[in-house]
Amino acid sequence: MDDLAVDKKFIGKQYAPFVYEVGREKIKEFAKAIGETNPLYLDEEAAKKGPHGDIVAPPTFASLYAGGPVGEMLYDKELALNLMMLVHGEQDFEFFEVARAGDTMTTNCVISDISEKSGKSFVTAETMTTNQNGRPVVKARWTFVIRG
Secondary structure (H helix, E strand, C coil): CCCCCCCHHHCCCEEEEEEEECCHHHHHHHHHHCCCCCHHHHCHHHHHHCCCCCCECCHHHHHHHHCHHHHHHHCCCCCCCCHHHEEEEEEEEEECCCCECCCEEEEEEEEEEEEEECCEEEEEEEEEEECCCCCEEEEEEEEEEECC
């Protein structure tokens, strides 16, 4: 293995669960920051009359709680990723339920794949987030490229 490669022995490595409490004001702040105007994200009275009965988070809010343990992976001294050469390759989300104000999210993370191509290392992590009732909220896949 050359000095650019990430050791495949880390496939399957899991990280400690990341717990995140979804706050009503955090949802509103996030929605405003991304230019979202949907009243289900901003207006408590409108949201109460909506299909979810309360403020819900925009889908991209998931990056806050679903990405929490990914940061632990990126800074894992044992994995020793070269952050100076790392770029975020891609990510995708599969949603099962909306995130509501007051939810407590728990996200688990596992390294699902490590591969090499054209002198670059590719590290993929998968996260699964459940709410306080144990119901799945979002499954995410995060791929990072470490350039040679």
